[in-house]
Amino acid sequence: MARIAYILLCHKDPDAIVAQARRIAAAGDFVAIHFDGRAAQADYDAIRRALDENPRVTFAARRLRCGWGEWSLVEASLLTVRAAFEAFPRATHFYMISGDCMPIKSARFAHDFLDAEDCDYCECADFFESDWIKTGFKHERLIYRHWFNERTQKRRFYASYALQKRLGITRAVPKGLQIRIGSQWWCLRRSSIATILEFCAARPDILRFFATTWIPDETFFQTLVYHLIPRAEIRSRTLTFLIFSDYGMPASFYNDHYDLLLSQNHLFARKISPGATELKARLGELYVDPDARFRISNEGQRLYTYLTRRGRVGRRFAGRIWETEATLGQEHELFAIVCKKWHVAKRLAYAIGAELEMPVVGYLFDEMDANLPHLGGIDASMQKRHRHRRSFLRMIFEYHGTRRLAICLDPADLDILRDLAQDRTTLHVLEIDCELSDAYLEGHAKRIGLASDATAASVLQTLVPALRGDIAFERDAMRAVAGGRLAILQQDGPGDEQAQALREFLPVPLETAQRLARIPHLFSD
Known part of the structure; x- marks a missing residue:
């Protein structure tokens, strides 16, 4: 039977992290935690005190200071994956989640779902041909080196980019790699994780390449999975239900979204509003309920698109010639x-x-x-x-x-x-x-x-x-x-x-x- 090791990346709300870890452990699964190095040491100490004695919980060897769009997010993920791989030899699957995620199915449903098919769940769209990137940088993410955080060091980020572009300083994608892109919330089998970790140890040049790409958490694991795992064993989708607005911002879920979330064809949802305490409590109880039953309608994305665009009337400013x-x-x-x-x-x-x-x-x-x-x-x-x-x-x-x-x-x-x-x-x-x-x-x-x-x-x-x-x-x-x-x-x-x-x-x-x-x-x- 499937046993899941959750790779939990988080940076706030220690009480919620402790509750999430205990819930996962109570259902027979495992959790490996990376708590952002930018967060307060006191919060991290509180999490350790609450969970250190739990044999189904482990922690990344180091706390990294993570920044959006940086390699640090991938590095933290790798540290936490290694910790989980070594600490939980019985884990059959490794599932990446964040502190804003909550289960929308029971543990029993999740285990049966993963047992039903021997495959990995990782969105692996073609980086260059797909429309996954809606606006902004595309090939520039790869061919230029990005040392600075675009959000916190905006002037340095764009000055560095402009200088490289003016001087024609570019680089090629490593030979043999087809760059893929997709959601960072993947679920991989133990054998696939072992293959990826071995590849990382053998090819530090690949890690160096991704370390200076922009937003590598959307490309690193996605590219390696596509490169290392047989195509027939990859399902290019995420098991985490998430919705992005037209402006690229993730939608939040609230107390009245409980029934909607349960009807989606996913195992977790992101992101749950911090104030949705009733929703979190109900979803927490759901995960450990072995008798829970689900009716999948999977209309969430269509509903969101309809409701957010309602009232927007398209206008044509010039007639078509015909x-x-x-x-x-x-x-x-x-x-x-x-x-x-x-x-x-x-x-x-x-x-x-x-x-x-x-x-x-x-x-x-x-x-x-x-x-x-x-x-x-x-x-x-x-x-x-x-x-x-x-x-x-x-x-x-x-x-x-x-x-x-x-x-x-x-x-x-x-x-x-x-x-x-x-x-x-x-x-x-x-x-x-x-x-x-x-x-x-x-x-x-x-x-x-x-x-x-x-x-x-x-x-x-x-x-x-x-x-x-x-x-x-x-x-x-x-x-x-x-x-x-x-x-x-x-x-x-x-x-x-x-x-x-x-x-x-x-x-x-x-x-x-x-x-x-x-x-x-x-x-x-």
Whole structure:
């Protein structure tokens, strides 16, 4: 059975470190600790007094003063790995964590997970070809030597870099190494650790190279694992759940994230807020609970992206050439039915089409099967439909030989509606304002991938109000764009008001509008 030796790098909160180590030891695992040399000696002494007698806890031989982006972080990791390797011969896996990490699965789950597959978990993306580095230095991290800390010695860091660049002083990557990059939170088997330690002893030149690269904790172990371990035995991922913002800052987790964290396909999470004492207590109890069961939905990253970007509306400051040069023409009339409930909009659209003998297509910019004719390939992908939207619609008009066409749009299709409103065609817009229950919004979240059947109820309770607010935002923005072209059909409105809304939208007599307003089961789910 798997036994894990946790490599714990930390620099604060001695009480939390002691609690973490005791928790790990109580579950039958091991922990090796490096407490940053920059931290107070009194804090380190307190940790040693509390844990020195525990046979499942050991410490790095030396305390190094660590700095972000420096070799010192890798050196501290190597010191702690060696201590764990020697102290715990029964350890089968070595898992790097920080003082901000907490388990989000039980020890039993973690052991079973690692037993299931004989492999290493280490993110090993290609340094040069991948998009792992979003901004800033890339190859400059390697070909120039970095002796100074960019955060604490910024002037020296950039002066040194500028001088080397001006003088053309560069260096090559050591022969035979393919530089890889990824998360520093890896989990490696004992055999892989032994191989890496032997390699480090035999190749001090490799250590010297990485010692003056920038942010080597993202490249050192990742490159050696890829270089030394068979590819089939590497899973290029981290077992630690972490999220970075658009600005490269790690997201923190709080007390109300408990259910969300447990549903992720990871063993630990980083980083837990220092103030989330309730969350830490619950996760601590979870790790030593052998009966804990988990439902994995793994929507955390998608949820974070959705919630943080909600309300950001993309803007184009210049029209695309194929859109500015294409027009539907003044001779055409386009009837756009906007509704979040697609089945409701399509029921009404096809009823209108039958009543007025007008061609109808469904959500042509949102679903592949939208009652479309074959148009020579422009209809074959959503990307083509969006890229050539005016030409696409004009081809539908021409295919049917008509001057009238009814389509369906989602309220989120704001840029499409804005584009059509700017065209010379005659545009009519009908909004169907439906009632959206919590149950419907939960189903909507699952349909768009923000949730699944395994998502915890507490997560859905947080998500549903956000979705409701998002839909309200889309509705208000759509109404502003539609302006005087807009008619609104209220689900809960009286029949005469519904008929009046349809008359505003369509050139039909009152009797026809009343007949359309009485479509059986129009609003049924």
